[in-house]
Amino acid sequence: MCSIVGIASGEKKQDVSYELYNALICLQHRGQDAAGIATAGPDEKIHVKKKKGLVFEFTKKNLNHLTGNFGIGHTRYSTAGSSKIENAHPYIINYPTSIAIASNGDTRNYNELKQFLHNQGICLQTDCDIEVMAKLFACQYLKSKDVFESVTFLMKKVIGAYSVVCLIQNKGLLAFRDPYGIRPLVMGQKSSQDKSFMFASESAPLDIGGYKFTCNVKPGEAIFIDRDLKCNRKMIVEKTKKAHCMFEWVYLARPDSDIENLSVYRSRENMGKIMGKIAKSMNYVDPESVVVPVPDSGRSAAIAFAEETDMKYRDYIIKNRYIARTFIMETGKMRAKNIKLKLNASQGVAGKIIFLIDDSIVRGTTAKQIVKMLKSKGAKKIIFVSACPKLISTCKYGINISTKEELIAHGKTVDEIRKEIGADELIYPSLDNLKEALGMDELCMGCLSGKYPHNAE
Known part of the structure; x- marks a missing residue:
């Protein structure tokens, strides 16, 4: 990228x-x-x-x-x-x-x-x-x-x-x-x-x-x-x-950009609505719970999720805007160090059931640290919602995911991932949910399925 x-x-x-x-x-x-x-x-x-x-x-x-x-x-x-x-x-x-x-x-x-x-x-x-x-x-x-x-x-x-x-x-x-x-x-x-x-x-x-x-x-x-x-x-x-890269809409692009004539903001909003419907179907929704985004790329989905489920939306995680994007830093050590500098939680989370909405879970570095941070501030329960399906394979086209082993979801069940990041519950969308949110199926989803455009040639 x-x-x-x-x-x-x-x-x-x-x-x-x-x-x-x-x-x-x-x-x-x-x-x-x-x-x-x-x-x-x-x-x-x-x-x-x-x-x-x-x-x-x-x-x-x-x-x-x-x-x-x-x-x-x-x-x-x-x-x-x-x-x-x-x-x-x-x-x-x-x-x-x-x-x-x-x-x-x-x-x-x-x-x-x-x-x-x-x-x-x-x-x-x-x-x-x-x-x-x-x-x-x-x-x-x-x-x-x-x-x-x-x-x-x-x-x-x-x-x-x-x-x-x-x-x-x-x-x-x-x-x-x-x-x-x-x-x-x-x-x-x-x-x-x-x-x-x-x-x-x-x-x-x-x-x-x-x-x-x-x-x-x-x-x-x-x-x-x-x-x-x-x-x-x-x-x-x-x-x-x-085969347009699905990660452009999920994470890479600015929310005020359009990619292939589709608003990035709208696509993330669509996924938030879909995830809200999934949460309701699983009977997870509680009017006393609060919806909290991981800033910034989780915010669009979180707002739509809160509207769909009639739950309160709160920006309890505060971002230091002087820290660069951690996903595209070169090493895991750099990412972990900068997440601590980049994100902090307010005391408002104490005693709350938190629906934590993020754009995706890649290596799990951010997810683990945020869950730990929220619990240290007194969060009662954390239901982690990823707006992207499980990333299980490498990217061959310019995103720095070079080995399957660095991906937290590779070879693991949803429950195993949940335990590793420390959440009480974990919800992922399906590949079809993602296609529905984007309104197209001409997508490169190699990192989600292991099937790449050039493999078909």
């Missing part, structure tokens, strides 16, 4: 660096290991600046150096390659022309592609899959000088999930998406008079930047905005079945 942004501005004398910066701030939740921006104007070389850590590390001096009315940006969450600055995006390649490229996703056949490039006499300087993608694209671009032919070559070679933005010197801005549409990518335009375009991982940056949502980039599609702001589109590969 990373974020990407691409902007082609209709104002040739207007630098897009500050606009890219604002968009990346908007998407900071998708990656906090590093951030990068690349820009270029007409007849200009590509300027690039990368920083470890958060987008706020960019200074005014950095942004002023990044001149040009076309540009791309990236926030990194390390899954392929280490978190060192050399692996930060955008990756720059200077042959056959200057190209900057940034991606959100993961390449499953990285080693095979690395060997292919080695056989072509092409060496790699990093251990990040973005370099492989850049050099595959450049291989074909050297021969054809055609962006769509180069994307076609890349899509034939790469197995995995990817949404990509690419800045090509003196040519324009390219965006494309893998044939299954696993990772999201949206497009917006400012107005019919101002032909500025933006591509982004989510729709929220379009709103904040003053762009009107135009479309989702289709799975397998490439869109090229040339230097004259002419929009060229081509379907490169078309699959009969799509």
Whole structure:
């Protein structure tokens, strides 16, 4: 999980660096290991600046150096390659022309592609899959000088999930998406008079930047905005079945974003209503109980759950907003330490039966510590409600779940999980419940079922 942004501005004398910066701030939740921006104007070389850590590390001096009315940006969450600055995006390649490229996703056949490039006499300087993608694209671009032919070559070679933005010197801005549409990518335009375009991982940056949502980039599609702001589109590969990552709606995306034309907030609200109905069917509902969300991604479901069950809603868990997202931290030790700094419970929980609503239970680190914290503050009983089915398998497409063993639900019954996190009761939805909440079944649910899109090929 990373974020990407691409902007082609209709104002040739207007630098897009500050606009890219604002968009990346908007998407900071998708990656906090590093951030990068690349820009270029007409007849200009590509300027690039990368920083470890958060987008706020960019200074005014950095942004002023990044001149040009076309540009791309990236926030990194390390899954392929280490978190060192050399692996930060955008990756720059200077042959056959200057190209900057940034991606959100993961390449499953990285080693095979690395060997292919080695056989072509092409060496790699990093251990990040973005370099492989850049050099595959450049291989074909050297021969054809055609962006769509180069994307076609890349899509034939790469197995995995990817949404990509690419800045090509003196040519324009390219965006494309893998044939299954696993990772999201949206497009917006400012107005019919101002032909500025933006591509982004989510729709929220379009709103904040003053762009009107135009479309989702289709799975397998490439869109090229040339230097004259002419929009060229081509379907490169078309699959009969799509596989959008369900975790985008469950956890990854901002609640004010739309993914595949579905409001993230509404999808979480739908799951809260469904879980409320399940709780009522199990005779768990008690008017004296209170519904408490794990902030922030559990809040939308918790509000809907409380409405469905006619129970009181209370924000008894307080979040320190100066602590970054713990799920995407690199180690379990870091996650455990930061959860203690991030979350605390008020004394209002004493003597209460708590319906604790969270977006999901992944490793169990957060669940264990919150249950323990609530009980230490005097909670009488804790009924833990997960708004996502059991995660039992790895993610192969860019989320840092690399082994089944790190998942608390792998190989365990619901009751065994309940005992491990210390809750008195535990409720999970089914896969069908999730599909109902999202209103679609063209989903990648590999981490829930062990069945992945590419396995069917």
